[in-house]
Amino acid sequence: MKKRNSFVLRRVLSSFSVLVILFSQGTSAFASVGEGTETGDAEASMKLGEAQEETGVVEKGEPPQTMEDQQAGDTETPSVEPPVAEVPPAVDKTILQNKISELTQVLANSSLYTSTSLSITTANQLLARGQQLLASEVVSDEEVANCVAEITNLLAKLVLRGDKGPLQALVATAAGLVETDYTAASYSVLAAALVAAQQLLNDPDAVTESLTASLNQLQSAIAGLVKTEAPKPETPKPEKPKP
Known part of the structure; x- marks a missing residue:
């Protein structure tokens, strides 16, 4: 009886050892299979991506992005406002x-x-x-x-023409004087002043200063006239009585 039990026990232990060995080998094989599956999936994904890049087809209908597109997408483009035209200030007129x-x-x-x-x-x-x-x-x-x-x-530079009225009136007065009523020396001064005054009156551009000077000269000439002395009447001498 004891021999039979020992034999059965050995059989059970042997079976258990076989199961342990098989389980260990199965786990390793399963892990290898899993790694192969993951590697295959990665390789398949890479090949699918390359095929999509070659054909230009991307998932969800989006166009493929280049590196420049990605960089442009990362950087926001600043909005550019149109330049405002400068209005020149109004000229003071x-x-x-x-x-x-x-x-x-x-x-x-x-x-x-x-x-x-x-x-x-x-x-x-x-x-x-x-x-x-x-x-x-x-x-x-x-x-x-x-x-x-x-x-x-x-x-x-404008120069006003002089007023000739006062000189014209004085010339008219001097012209009415009788030459013989005055000494020749005094009247000659008046005559020269009259000539100068008449020349200014004939000048359309005669200015006030010149007209005033001529007026003063003519007034002085008139004031300097000397009248001639009238001859005294001869008084008849009384006749001497005859003897």
């Missing part, structure tokens, strides 16, 4: 407008100024240019300043 008003008044009363100090042609040209600058919306400060300077220069 106030001074020009005032000068044009002065020049217009001068031309309206051109007879008051000497012809040598006022050129009508030049004044009209400056007036036209100034009015054009006032009407234009596109002008520079330099253009306006130059026109103002030229008008100012013209106005500064």
Whole structure:
């Protein structure tokens, strides 16, 4: 009986050892199979990706992205605002407008100024240019300043013609004097003053200073006249009585 039990026990232990060996080998084989499956899946995925790149087909219908596309996607493109056009400041034309008003008044009363100090042609040209600058919306400060300077220069050179009225009245008075009533020396001074005064009256550009000087000279000549003495009547001598 004891021998039989020992035999059975040995058989059980042998069977168990075989099972352990088989289990160990099966686990190793299963692990090898799993590793082969994972490696095969990776290789298949790589081949599928290469095929998709060659054919240009990507999953979900999205186009393949290049490295530049990926970099561009990572960096946000800043929005570019259109440049704002700079509006130049408006040119101040106030001074020009005032000068044009002065020049217009001068031309309206051109007879008051000497012809040598006022050129009508030049004044009209400056007036036209100034009015054009006032009407234009596109002008520079330099253009306006130059026109103002030229008008100012013209106005500064204007010379008024003198008033000939007082001299004309005095000449008329001196011309009515009788030469023989005065000494020749005193009347010769008056005669020279009259000639000078008449020349100024004939000059359209005679200025106030010249007219005033001539007026004073003529007044002095009149004041210096010396009347001639009237001959005394001869008194008859009384006759001597005859003896």
